[in-house]
Amino acid sequence: MTLVAEPASLAEQAGVDPNWPELVTIEPPRGWTTLGLRELWEYRELLYFLTWRDIKVRYKQTALGAAWAIIQPLSTMIVFSLFFGRLARIPSDGVPYPLFSFAALVPWTFFANGLTQSANSVVLSQNLITKIYFPRLAVPIATVLAGAVDFVLAFVVLVGLMLFYSTPLTLHALWVIPFSLLALVTALGVGFWLAALNVQYRDVRYAVPFLVQLWLFATPIAYPSSLLSEPWRTVYGLNPMVGVVEGFRWALLGTATAPGAMVLVSTVAALVVAIGGALYFRRMEQTFADVV
Amino acid sequence: MTTAAIRVANLGKRYELGRALDPSRTIREALTEGARGALRALRGQRRAPTEFWALRDVSFEVARGEAMGIIGGNGAGKSTLLKLLSRITTPSTGRIEIRGRVGSLLEVGTGFHPDLTGRENVFLNGAILGMRRSEIARKFDEIVAFAEVDRFIDTPVKRYSSGMYLRLAFSVAAHLEPEVLLVDEVLAVGDAAFQKKCLGKMGDVTGEGRTVLFVSHNTDAVQRLCAHSVLLQSGRLTAAGDSSDVVRKYLSLGLRTSEPGEWVDVTQLPRRGSGQARVASVLYSSGNDLTGGHPYSLGPLEFILEVVSDSARTLSSLAVVIRDQGGTNLVNADIATHGHVIQLEAGRNAVRVRIAALYLNPGQYTVDLWLGDGTGAGFDHVESAFPLMVLDPRPAGTGAITVVAGAVPCRITASVEPFAEYRSALTVASS
Numbered sequence: 168m169t170l171v172a173e174p175a176s177l178a179e180q181a182g183v184d185p186n187w188p189e190l191v192t193i194e195p196p197r198g199w200t201t202l203g204l205r206e207l208w209e210y211r212e213l214l215y216f217l218t219w220r221d222i223k224v225r226y227k228q229t230a231l232g233a234a235w236a237i238i239q240p241l242s243t244m245i246v247f248s249l250f251f252g253r254l255a256r257i258p259s260d261g262v263p264y265p266l267f268s269f270a271a272l273v274p275w276t277f278f279a280n281g282l283t284q285s286a287n288s289v290v291l292s293q294n295l296i297t298k299i300y301f302p303r304l305a306v307p308i309a310t311v312l313a314g315a316v317d318f319v320l321a322f323v324v325l326v327g328l329m330l331f332y333s334t335p336l337t338l339h340a341l342w343v344i345p346f347s348l349l350a351l352v353t354a355l356g357v358g359f360w361l362a363a364l365n366v367q368y369r370d371v372r373y374a375v376p377f378l379v380q381l382w383l384f385a386t387p388i389a390y391p392s393s394l395l396s397e398p399w400r401t402v403y404g405l406n407p408m409v410g411v412v413e414g415f416r417w418a419l420l421g422t423a424t425a426p427g428a429m430v431l432v433s434t435v436a437a438l439v440v441a442i443g444g445a446l447y448f449r450r451m452e453q454t455f456a457d458v459v
Numbered sequence: 460m461t462t463a464a465i466r467v468a469n470l471g472k473r474y475e476l477g478r479a480l481d482p483s484r485t486i487r488e489a490l491t492e493g494a495r496g497a498l499r500a501l502r503g504q505r506r507a508p509t510e511f512w513a514l515r516d517v518s519f520e521v522a523r524g525e526a527m528g529i530i531g532g533n534g535a536g537k538s539t540l541l542k543l544l545s546r547i548t549t550p551s552t553g554r555i556e557i558r559g560r561v562g563s564l565l566e567v568g569t570g571f572h573p574d575l576t577g578r579e580n581v582f583l584n585g586a587i588l589g590m591r592r593s594e595i596a597r598k599f600d601e602i603v604a605f606a607e608v609d610r611f612i613d614t615p616v617k618r619y620s621s622g623m624y625l626r627l628a629f630s631v632a633a634h635l636e637p638e639v640l641l642v643d644e645v646l647a648v649g650d651a652a653f654q655k656k657c658l659g660k661m662g663d664v665t666g667e668g669r670t671v672l673f674v675s676h677n678t679d680a681v682q683r684l685c686a687h688s689v690l691l692q693s694g695r696l697t698a699a700g701d702s703s704d705v706v707r708k709y710l711s712l713g714l715r716t717s718e719p720g721e722w723v724d725v726t727q728l729p730r731r732g733s734g735q736a737r738v739a740s741v742l743y744s745s746g747n748d749l750t751g752g753h754p755y756s757l758g759p760l761e762f763i764l765e766v767v768s769d770s771a772r773t774l775s776s777l778a779v780v781i782r783d784q785g786g787t788n789l790v791n792a793d794i795a796t797h798g799h800v801i802q803l804e805a806g807r808n809a810v811r812v813r814i815a816a817l818y819l820n821p822g823q824y825t826v827d828l829w830l831g832d833g834t835g836a837g838f839d840h841v842e843s844a845f846p847l848m849v850l851d852p853r854p855a856g857t858g859a860i861t862v863v864a865g866a867v868p869c870r871i872t873a874s875v876e877p878f879a880e881y882r883s884a885l886t887v888a889s890s
Contacts, residue, residue: 193546193555216586220572220579227574298569299587300546300561456548457474 196453202445207302214305214312221313236317237324239280240272247272251389260391260422263332270419271388271412273325274350277318278408279379281311281351285358286375290365293459303452304445307358311351318347325419334420342418346411349430353407353437359444363451366459387412391422392429404432407440464523464558464639464670465544471552472514472539472694513539514694516553523558526671528681528688528702530709535691537674541641544672559638559670560589573617577608577627580616584631598634606630639670682706703851710823710848719744719752722765723845725828736768736803736838738828741845745817754817755852756868762812766803766830774801775833779812781847782825789819789867795833818867821851 207214226232244265251257252264259267285307289296292306322343329336365371386408392400403409404426410433413426514536521527531537542548544555545563570587571580581602585595595602603612606627608619616624662684664671675681681688681702688705690698698708722740730737742763744752754760762779778793792814794801801810824847830839 189559191546191557191559191561193543193550193557195551195553196549212592213586213589215592216583220575220583223579224572224574295570295587297547301587301589453549456542 196450199446200449202442203302203304203449207304207308210302210305213301214309217305217309218312221309222316225313225316233317233320236320240269240276240321241324243276244269244272247389257390258394260393260416260420262334262416262420262422266328266332266334266420267391267416268389269325269328270415271386273318273321274347274411274415275383275386275388275408276321277314277347278350278354278411279383280317281314281354282357282361283375283379284314285310285354286361286365286371288358289362289455290369290372290459296459297456303455304359304448307362307448308355311354311358314354315351329419336419339421340419343415346414346418346430349407349414349434349437350411352441353411356437356441356444359441359448363444363448366451366455382406382408391416392426393422401428401432404429405436407433407437409433410437462523463520464525465521465672466556467520467544467553468518468555469553470514470517470540470543470550470555471512472536472543472548473551474511474513512694514543514550514691517691517694517696518553519689519696519699521670521672523670524668525687526673526685528685528705529672529674529691530681530688530705531691534693536694537691538643539694540691541643541672541674544639545641557639560635561639561641562588562632562635562637563641563643571616571624571628574615576615577603577612577619581627581631584628585635588632588635589637590635602627602630602634605633637669639672640664642671642673707848707850710846719754725841725844728841728844730839730841732830732837732839734839735770736766736772736774736830738830738839738841738844739765739767739807741765741826741828743847750850750852753848753850754819755850756819756821757816757870758852760814760817764810764812764828766808766810768803768805768808770805772803773832774803774830774838776829776831776837777801777810777812778827778829779814780827780829781819782827784823784825789824790814790817793829795831817849818869819849820866820868821849823848 226235229235231238247268248265252259252268257264262270288306288310289303295301296303296306326336361371361375385406387394387403392403392409392413395403410426410430413422414430416422417426517536517540519527529537529540539548541563543550544557545561570584572583575583578599581599582592582595586592603609606623606629608623608627611619611623616627619627671684673681673685685702687700688702689696690705690709698705720742722742724740726737726739743754743760745754745758745760746752747755747758750758764777764779766774766777774794776793776795778791778795780788780792781790782788792812794812825843826845826847828839828841828844829837831837
């Protein structure tokens with residue numbers, strides 16, 4: 168070992184042994200960085216294991232177990248059907264109201280849970296973050312992805328409900344795949360923002376339930392977006408969950424209104440939120456270990 | 460051309476006190492803080508410096524396959540350095556270059572989930588530490604065997620004893636096989652056998668051509684495992700080189716400074732005894748300018764004690780006790796063992812105690828002082844009065860690392876003799 172003021176760069180010293188492992192350079196962060204997708208890809212197995220862990224432990228030591236994945240949207244559907252469907256007689260695009268609201272509640276529950284849990288994910292993983300290096304984005308991503316199991320379970324119930332109401336299941340239903348991805352991107356995007364903010368400001372913890380509640384009513388779950396006239400219906404798509412919910416209904420229940428322009432707006436909005444959120448997260452993650 | 464595995468250049472880490480370090484900051488506090496800052500700026504007041512450099516201008520290189528010690532007191536920046544090297548936090552200045560995967564034994568058990576089984580945690584923890592799934596699967600049996608938890612591998616780890624938990628966690632970390640291994644003394648968890656296992660693993664790792672950075676207070680372990688060390692003091696690198704030299708410098712920073720040839724005031728120290736006679740201060744020296752007056756192995760050592768007595772009295776026991784860092788009493792230089800008595804005058808007296816040859820190995824020791832009348836009840840007893848550093852008398856630059864074998868040194872000679880002279884004696888002994 169030698170003590171030198173400015174030793175030759177290790178990069179310059181390369182060539183001694185071509186089998187040398189890859190050089191890692193650690194430098195002070197300089198403002199905004201990239202998304203670090205390449206590194207995230209290298210750590211894909213960690214992402215897989217974190218997701219797997221979240222799924223494994225999600226319903227450990229609960230009496231009802233995975234049934235919770237169904238109880239949540241199902242009970243909301245029953246309440247909505249009673250109050251909005253029966254009592255308030257809110258229109259449902261010619262679809263039985265329970266089916267109409269449940270088709271929206273399935274992606275919504277996935278979104279709302281993903282959002283809530285990813286907002287707390289980084290703070291809850293502080294023992295990991297203060298001890299080990301890995302791409303921090305893996306934490307909120309794994310949390311949101313783990314919700315996919317609940318989503319699939321709830322979706323099966325939705326299919327059952329469709330059969331119950333004799334709604335035909337056609338190939339057209341495959342359209343739910345891109346709409347599910349849209350819900351995923353939206354949940355990730357908002358999750359990135361909230362998870363990073365939560366490290367610095369624990370206010371987020373208190374704001375999230377409130378935000379989810381407001382967002383629920385700002386999304387056409389209990390009511391159809393067809394209540395709005397164009398161009399407002401398309402503008403409404405700025406809330407990405409509007410595109411998701413209407414897309415689900417269109418794909419599964421065949422509601423007459425094809426939500427083309429609205430979905431386009433929603434997709435752009437979701438991507439802006441997600442990329443912006445990821446960049447903000449990446450900027451803030453440099454101080455996570457010091458602050459959390 | 461060197462083959463450095465780690466190169467650190469002008470590395471610095473700055474924290475902003477009271478800000479980044481406060482985890483419970485809310486938006487409201489951020490706003491009021493901002494407003495207060497603006498107000499202060501309006502009044503033309505300067506903000507109090509809230510910066511803190513945990514590490515500053517640190518540069519060094521570690522060769523591939525070398526074990527290097529990082530020594531320093533609490534808050535010297537050792538942990539910060541490890542955090543920067545393991546990329547947990549980012550540097551404020553400078554640059555680090557590392558070749559290869561960095562693993563550390565500071566994160567033993569991190570990411571273990573209590574509800575998951577041992578098997579599941581091995582895979583999860585392995586992935587967190589940066590292992591590929593195929594790699595974990597390949598080493599799985601080895602990991603479980605090393606941890607000795609075979610029977611419970613499908614039991615949730617929350618049902619494990621803390622020992623089993625720790626063994627499994629360590630086993631995963633130990634099988635990571637990184638190119639660069641960071642070891643914090645935090646590994647001092649667990650029992651002595653476990654610590655020994657950890658240190659043994661470290662030795663294996665360097666043998667395999669991996670690079671190790673070892674952070675410790677245990678200067679003995681550092682000297683045993685690392686040829687070279689760096690010393691951190693208040694975030695700065697103040698020494699680098701042979702571990703024995705760096706450790707010596709670190710030890711010389713002792714809590715209370717006691718330089719040879721200077722009076723060490725002991726009046727303020729906690730003590731026991733009647734106080735009829737007390738030691739006020741002490742001066743010591745080996746009298747050898749080559750060691751700066753420091754005592755050295757097998758060399759002479761002289762103490763002058765300033766003893767204050769309330770009246771003229773006879774002192775039948777006066778001792779200078781030298782203990783090792785573990786508290787073991789190694790040398791008890793007591794006049795009572797030679798039947799001496801000392802006549803003290805009322806007021807200040809100077810008592811000289813001379814040790815002709817100090818049978819102590821180089822290292823850090825502590826001195827206790829004792830005055831008594833021989834009946835058992837003492838006049839004065841000062842424990843850990845001051846530290847004493849014993850140097851290696853061999854000339855520097857021989858390149859030899861101090862081999863500390865026995866507890867004390869001895870003078871030896873060895874020579875080859877004609878065997879025939881001893882033959883008859885041996886035959887008699889064996890018949």
